[in-house]
Amino acid sequence: MLWKARVRVTLKNGILDPQGKVLEGSLDRLGYKEVREVRVGKYMEIALEAEDAPGARARVEEMCRRLLANPVIENFAVDIEPCDAMAAMAGTPGTSGAPCATGVAR
């Protein structure tokens, strides 16, 4: 079965995030005074075959440990959803009814 993993990679606590700081400054200048903090990370969508959700999660977490995140400075979090062929048409990365990566054939 085809699954979609959403991977978020963020800098560990305590590690300075210059990109986040720059965005805070820019948002402030644009008038968003309510913003308290911005942290910038990476986001990946991975479409993969797996038996079940736990199986998919285990594989993706392994990919994160080996390649997708650098454990010295980064944390990661993985969400697994079934690929929804219908939603794949939508294009926007919704929160539910997740499009399968981008629905693009390879």
Add this chain to the structure above:
Amino acid sequence: MLWKARVRVTLKNGILDPQGKVLEGSLDRLGYKEVREVRVGKYMEIALEAEDAPGARARVEEMCRRLLANPVIENFAVDIEPCDAMAAMAGTPGTSGAPCATGVAR
């Protein structure tokens, strides 16, 4: 009240994602033959004050349109969660009981 917005910015359908292609190749060489596609985007966590969740969402979506995403090539999606002071200690960006941005004091 303090909210936490998770912003995911992804390339629009049909737009080339060179990073995703390189990761696909690399994961394949590492033996993850089950991977069908990888798309790489950006991820931001924004801690902000707002009356309620819809209010927070509206503001963050506006930030996305104005600054955080380039509508010419990118889509964005926003999730809003209440800031959970307890979880803020955890450090890892979990899916629920979201830490507030990274819990780093400013």
Add this chain to the structure above:
Amino acid sequence: MQDAPWREMGLKDHEYERIVEIMGREPTYTELGMFSAMWSEHCGYKHSKSTLKLFPTKSERVLQGPGENAGIVDIGGGMALVMKMESHNHPSAIEPYQGAATGIGGILRDIFTMGARPVALLDSLRFGDLSNDKVKYLFDGVVSGIAGYGNCIGVPTVAGEVYFEEPYTRNPLVNVMCVGIMKTSEIARGVAAGVGNAVMVIGSKTGRDGIHGATFASVELDERSEERRPAVQVGDPFTEKLLVEACLEIIRSGYVVGIQDMGAAGLTSSTVEMAARAGTGMEIELSLVPRREEGMTPYEIMLSESQERMVAVVEPDKVDKVREIFARWGLDAVVVGHVTGDGLMRVKENGKVVAEIPAKILAEAPVYNPEARRPARIDELHAFDPATLPEPQDYDEVLMELISSPSIASKEWVYEQYDYMVRTNTAIVPGVADAAVLRVKELGTPGHEVGIALTVDCQGRYCYLDPYQGAAIAVAEASRNLACVGAEPLAITDCLNFGNPEKPEMFWEFQESVKGMADACRKLGIPVISGNVSFYNEAEGVAIYPTPVVGMAGLLPDVGLTVTQGFKTEGDLIVLLGATGPDMGGSDYLKVIHGVVAGRPPRLDLEAESRVQACCRDAARRGLLSSAHDCAEGGLAVALTESCISGGVGAHIALRDSDMRHDFLLFSESQGRIVVSLPEKNLGELEGLARHHGVPFEVIGRVGGARLVMRVVEGAGNSDPAGPGRFQMRRLIDLGLRELERAWRTSIARHMTDGESGSI
């Protein structure tokens, strides 16, 4: 077919009628798309072709003039230099990072497609006023896009220019130039020769990105432009790096008959142009083209401008070898068709013909001779008399303001983002001299290699006031910049940026500029070997300044003898070669200090210009000079400031009085002037050279101290200008080097940090 689909594609009704007439039938949708791309201004040069014929394009050194992907000149020793410049203005206005990045990708392909290894990039940039937030966003994005692509692919960006002027606010100019080096024996061309040979598509897969980019470049920007997102592509410098290596390998191996990159109009233009050049035809099968997306129509495949793709024509028995080489670099190389003898461009999808057009007809867009009309503004602007302006009280203040204006200030903020040293050939890095210098490792001896000098120049304001004169000055300045490092001009590549040529005033600007450039090229003996025209640079009816950018390459027999612009040694004499006149029209002094853009641009005496340049070059080659720097924007005072800052040493200047106002004396932008410094013992020899060349020569001061002090000697002709004055001296400028340097060096960074754009 819906109502008049050709209009949406940018074709005129009469052009459509002509197509129907030639074809003897209505074209299919795919055919119409192919026509509209090939007959767009961008690919077809409809409005510019007849004017461009004015350029001189030959010299003993020219191996390839205009007409191929890039021009080539012989630099001796069996080696050749390849060069080309191109614009990516409209994509950069919409998506500055990717727009600029893919501009770099495209110009690189034009070079290695000829068989040359790209060795240098240059960028010529124009934006609006830097205090505008949108301008900052564009400027920041464009510079990081150039850096992102150029650095990643490992080609140094060695020189460029940046101007900030209001007319470029909505329509910035992003012109990029690439230079390559190759053996003359390895020149490859974009020809589809040899009936039966295989046609291969190489590199990235084809997606829906950039469909109709050529058309997009051929219309004015409007509020809908941001919605034309398919016209924006994402660059993949990593794939292109592999493509460079693999293409150079197949060219050297002799396996390819012809090769061409897929630029504007993608598969259509590359196949059609290759067939047309060879007088052959081609048949391709679209189902064989590797695709990134499902369900692409023939129209989309033929017009996609996905980046990092090439077309190669290969003898059938070499196909496997070519495939092998590409596989080693991790790239696709797929046979999609073959060369035919019938002159037809035939496109099939799953065996069914979807387009069939004579290649020649597609490649030869209709040629127009539009109406030209001198704009009314010219006379008004020329009527302005700078002498009516008040003379400033405090010249220190004026100089500080001038050197802090972003167009004059240091461009360090820009070029420090570029890797200008990779490949270890850059002998003169940015900011050190008027032109970049690269050694050619293959020629000469270690430490004394043959050098190539590179520069890009154009002052759009001059061209706005007088396009003929402004364009001629661009050529003269580029050549002068080469003379300052001691190099001899080899050839020009250009990028001609103008508004809508269908408007007679705009077309007049274009015509005048080409005439000005052509005349200057003839006079200075420099051929134009490649270039690019970018029309429709208008946003909401406001056109840019006419901006014919000149990219020039020159040759130095020995990089060890290169001269830089910084003053070096306390006690050296400072000499001005060339004469100063009241050339205030279009000057930075007028614009920055008085807020006026008017007058006539500086006079240009090409005879005098050529003599000054020859004199400087001779002096450099004889090793007489410690420094040389041309007087450009901001005139003599700014040139001296730059020489002081570059060298980290001050200067004492005493100018002979003339009947000119002191502000004119300091800030006039008279052409044909070079400030040199030299040890006193060389003075006689330099003076002899100046006399020999008939060049005005004036000792104006001495290097030393930590201040720039400029005085004017009032009274009779003086005999010892550098010494303590026996005459009445009026001090005009007295500024510490540190103060000058801080203002000049940090100006752009200061503009960029307040109200930072913060894009990520």
Add this chain to the structure above:
Amino acid sequence: MSGGSGMDMKSMKKMKVGVVIFPGSNCDHDCYHAAQVMGMEAEYIWHAARDVSGFDCIILPGGFSYGDYLRAGAVARFSPVMEAVTKFAERGGLVLGICNGFQILLEAGLLPGAMMRNRNLKFICKTIHLRVENAGTPFTGACTPGQVLAVPIAHGEGNYYIDPEGLRELNANKQVVFRYCDSHGAVTDEANPNGSCDNIAGIINREGNVLGMMPHPERCVERVLGGEDGRFVFASLLKHWSQGGGCDAGCALA
């Protein structure tokens, strides 16, 4: 200074340097050229190679391996050649990672710490100053302790990070080999171009045979390019080699 201190006689065997080519390497030919200028014998090593024996030193050059997509060096470290390089290093072979090469060594775990984006978020290309903090390594033996070198940098991700404990260890073991400094040798925040932790520009492993540095010594071994301080690094290697500290012999820190 004269470069080829270890190369007195023409007839003598030359020190043999292998320069790895990853897809996306840019400074491979620069390292190759510099090694030759310095009187070494240079040879390229393709990233798919599984054997790197026979070299006296291996250089992982600068550039953008795999486009530096995701993180600089993250993908390249899985190249087949890296297994061989790791074994080579374990046996005591000299490995020099320059810029992207340094990033790859970090990702591969051959050196501790990680690289982050420069603190100004921009690529930076310019000549900076370095202070030699440890002149007792095979890569700095021709330098004097505290010597200031002018060497170019060119990177977007050169902001070195290591946790406080790791930093203490680096310092305790004299593993910090180069620090960013001003022209007088003062290690100041102003002289830190990219935000690196403790101004670190180059570190060595505990065994003393694997060095990573962000600046590019190969870009300054010829006067015509404006500087020659990079010669010290190559001359150090030659010195070490000519004194018998060659390949497979252990090269633990003196």
